[in-house]
Amino acid sequence: MEKPRAEWGSDVVVDLLKAFEIEYVALNPGATFRGLHDSLVNYGGNHAPEIVLCAHEEIAVGLAHGYARVKGRPMAAAVHNVVGLQHASMAIYNAWADRLPVIVMGGTGPMDTANRRPWIDWVHTALVQGNLVRDFVKWDDQPASVEAIPDSFVRAYRLATTDPMGPVYICYDGDVQEKRLDKEVAFPPLDRYPAPLPLQAPEEGFEKTLRWLLEAKRPVILADWVGRREAGFRALIELAELLAVPVLDQFGRLNFPVQNPLNLTGQQDKVIPQADLILALDVPDFEGAVTKRAQEKGNRRAVPLLSSGAKIINVSLDDLLVRAWATDFNKLREADLMIMADTSVFLPELVRRLKAEKSGLDKLRGEIDRRRGEWNDIYEEKKAALERETKTKWDEKPVSMTRLYAEIIEAVKGENWVLTNGSSQGKENLYMPASEFNQILGKYKGGGLGYGLPASLGAALAHKGSGKLCVDLQPDGDLLFTVSALWTAVHHKIPLLIVVCSNRSYFNDEEHQERIAIVRNRPIENKTIGIRIEDPEVDFGAMARTYGCWGAGPITEPKDLTKTLREAVKVVKEGKPALVDVVCQMR
Ligand SMILES: Cc1ncc(C[n+]2csc(CCOP(=O)(O)OP(=O)(O)O)c2C)c(N)n1
């Protein structure tokens, strides 16, 4: 079929969305982008991209965030002028902190005050709207004519998808969107604007890293964002295994198979003090990775675990995306060698060079095997401790988190499952036996609640039709921010298993109030005031059903889990969302 010719300004935006293979535009409607909305439906045929209707802009952007985690490329969200953008801002910040691309589009104006309606066009127009989010997007723009739209979009897309990636915001003036075109708008040849090739380390970086790795007695790897690309994920496994180097996963993504005996995540107290070389791969928060939290007494400072004699190699792209507003760049990192490189090309090349060092490796064989055994002992201890915890708490009421993990594992056995979100403490990262690239998508990096369900829906949307079974391990407090995303899940038939961890509390803060009470010698029992989600308790199963979603629970009896989860999985496999509300322990 011949492509219809753009007749209106916003038709050109749709041409670009199609050219860049944007599959979905998540939105809550608004008159400032009524031109774009019409173009999506009537010019684009509401297909590729298709509109995903959301009840809140935070949901729209959160959904696009989750989609990008799976695909590594963006979908779009459209948000209504200053009001939609303000609602969207938390989710934009989460995507920013997570270094993931979202094309956020907005409408405004008209900027020409002579064309404005009284009141509403004035209170909904800013100079300029992008200001609101400029500190946490990679770029923002407001093309002043239809002719300026293509270049603006191409630049936005390329910046958003170049590592370190991030959200971008493009604002379309109502007058520009609604301009009738009297001639064809010239389109740049899109293949003339390729994404840059990934950044590779210089020779010195490889030479030193290789030499230091071979000289070290106890090298240790920290990894946070390596797992964002499959090539990096695979090469890291090879590297760790070749040299018997333990990996401490920081869980920005799944960086290393959970059940690999070299996965000593959670054992930093035992591992870090032994290290004479740390290879930090895409670790923005180095401090957090090599220290122990000692929050019990209300302390903020962390206790160092790393010996001062240990060498540090840092490989990352972090310094390429630093802004002065939020300090999401974390504490200043020390290192003996700083390499600015993309781990998805650095690690495969490092492994290739390492394998070529045959004689060097052969000489070290005995030593490598010895330390492999010693690290393996720690792994076995860790495994036994996890199993012990599961067993001890098996019949406890409310349901223990470890029992819940075990039941979920059983319910999805044999399925190609993906964990799209996690609990506040993230212990599922130790229990869920993920081994595949992107099998655990991780939690928010921005720490803004309201993330779990929207991002999980985005992930499930990205996986739709792929045979993957997506599971959202969903804390209750986080869910309450964006629970109306259930409507979107049902309406758009997004298959997702939502397991609500109902501890009926914003428990993370209960812990903080307890610490403060201890320090101030005040009544600890008051820690639940202003924090517990009780009186009334929320019935998430019933809530799901009001949105037309399959919902079960609240489950209070551990023995009821198996059957209910099995039924829920069946619903999800039929292509629909299902929610199981589980009353569970605080931690
Ligand atoms: C937007 C936002 N508001 C408040 C907080 C502070 N906060 C951090 S964790 C937390 C409690 C989360 O409760 P829930 O999601 O139920 O997880 P739980 O700690 O109970 O496991 C709160 C309120 C936040 N991080 N983000």
Ligand SMILES: [Mg+2]
């Ligand atoms: Mg909670």
